[in-house]
Amino acid sequence: MSGKALVVILVAASMVVGTGYLLSENNSFDFAWGKQTAEPGYPDKTPASVSPAAPPQIAAGFQKKPPSDNPVGFMLSKVADQYAQSVRYPPWSVPLTEAQAKGYVGNHYEPVVLPLENEGQFTVTLDKFRFTRGEDILVVASLQGPQVMGHSLQASLENTDSREPVGSKTLEQDGHTGYYQGSLSSDEEPGEYRLIVEANIDGKPVRHASTLTIEPYLGDFEGLEDSYLSNNNLVIPVNFSPQASGFYALSAQLYYGQQPVAQLQAEQRLDRTSDTISLKAHGTVLASKSFNGKFQLRNLQIRQLPALPGDRTHYAFGPDDGYEFEPPDLDDLNDTPAVNPESEQRAALLKQLADKF
Numbered sequence: 001m002s003g004k005a006l007v008v009i010l011v012a013a014s015m016v017v018g019t020g021y022l023l024s025e026n027n028s029f030d031f032a033w034g035k036q037t038a039e040p041g042y043p044d045k046t047p048a049s050v051s052p053a054a055p056p057q058i059a060a061g062f063q064k065k066p067p068s069d070n071p072v073g074f075m076l077s078k079v080a081d082q083y084a085q086s087v088r089y090p091p092w093s094v095p096l097t098e099a100q101a102k103g104y105v106g107n108h109y110e111p112v113v114l115p116l117e118n119e120g121q122f123t124v125t126l127d128k129f130r131f132t133r134g135e136d137i138l139v140v141a142s143l144q145g146p147q148v149m150g151h152s153l154q155a156s157l158e159n160t161d162s163r164e165p166v167g168s169k170t171l172e173q174d175g176h177t178g179y180y181q182g183s184l185s186s187d188e189e190p191g192e193y194r195l196i197v198e199a200n201i202d203g204k205p206v207r208h209a210s211t212l213t214i215e216p217y218l219g220d221f222e223g224l225e226d227s228y229l230s231n232n233n234l235v236i237p238v239n240f241s242p243q244a245s246g247f248y249a250l251s252a253q254l255y256y257g258q259q260p261v262a263q264l265q266a267e268q269r270l271d272r273t274s275d276t277i278s279l280k281a282h283g284t285v286l287a288s289k290s291f292n293g294k295f296q297l298r299n300l301q302i303r304q305l306p307a308l309p310g311d312r313t314h315y316a317f318g319p320d321d322g323y324e325f326e327p328p329d330l331d332d333l334n335d336t337p338a339v340n341p342e343s344e345q346r347a348a349l350l351k352q353l354a355d356k357f
C-alpha cells in the first residue's frame with residue numbers, strides 16, 4: 001500500500017472516530033450554538049404574571065424532542081433555531097454586542113505595518129480613511145528597528161486610476177515623540193487615492209502604500225428632535241441638512257451608558273423641504289430590560305445613494321461624540337417579534353428540512 005493511500009485512510013478514520021465522539025454520551029463538550037445568556041448590564045424585568053419555574057419532575061414531561069443522531073439533521077436543526085431567533089428582529093433594528101459594535105464603526109483607519117529587515121517595522125497611521133473634500137489629511141509615521149534612516153519622510157497622494165501624484169508633503173520628525181508627521185490637502189476630486197510614504201533606510205528607498213477616499217461635502221447634521229413611541233418602536237428623528245436632493249441611508253448605534261443596545265438604520269429621500277430621517281428601535285431590543293437614564297446615538301454614518309447605476313456612493317459622518325437624548329417612558333414597548341412573512345416562511349422551510357433527517 002502506498003504512503004499516500006495510508007494517509008488518506010488514517011485521516012478518514014480520524015474523522016469518523018472524532019464525529020462519533022462528539023455525538024456520544026461521554027462527550028463532555030457542549031454545543032453552544034443554541035445557548036442564550038442574559039445580556040450584561042440589562043437586568044431582565046420579570047412580569048408579575050409569570051409563574052415560578054416548574055419542579056424538575058414536572059418540567060421533564062415538557063422537554064423538547066432530543067436532537068437527531070444524524071449530525072446533518074442536528075446541524076440543520078440548530079441553524080433553523082438560530083434563524084428563527086434572528087428573524088424576530090426587523091432588519092433596521094437589530095441587537096448589538098460589544099464585539100459587533102467595534103465592527104460597525106464606519107470610519108476607522110487600521111494602521112498599516114510594513115515589516116522591515118531585522119524585525120523592524122514601518123507604520124503609517126491616519127485618524128480616518130474617508131475625508132470630506134477640503135479637510136487636512138494628517139499623516140503620522142513611525143520607524144522601528146536597528147536600521148539607519150534619515151530625519152524626514154516624503155508623503156504623497158496619488159490618484160488610484162491615473163497613478164498621477166496630486167500632492168506631496170515632507171514629514172518631519174518630532175523631537176519629543178520620535179514620530180514623523182505632516183498634513184496633506186484633500187482638496188481634490190472625490191474618489192479613491194493611494195497614500196505613499198517614502199523613507200530612506202540603510203541607503204535604500206522604501207515605499208509604504210495605503211488607501212483612502214475623498215468624499216464630497218454632503219451636508220450637516222443638526223441634532224435630534226424629541227423621540228417618541230409609535231407602533232412598538234422608539235422613534236428617534238435625526239436632522240440632516242443635505243447639500244443636494246436625493247436618497248440617503250442613515251445608520252447609527254444606540255447606546256445606554258457604555259453598553260451597546262442596537263444597530264439602527266433607515267433610508268429616505270431628503271431635500272430642502274424634508275431634512276429628517278427617523279431611526280427606529282424596535283420593541284424586541286428594548287422591552288423587558290431596565291433603562292433608567294439617557295440614551296446616546298453614536299457612530300452616525302450617512303450615505304448618499306447613487307442616482308444612476310455606476311455612480312459612486314458618497315459618505316459623511318456625524319459628530320465624534322454623537323448625540324445624547326432622554327427617551328420617553330418605554331413601558332408600553334413589548335417583545336413581540338416583527339412580522340416578516342417571507343422570513344417566517346424561510347424559517348419554516350429550514351425546520352421542515354431538518355425534520356427530514
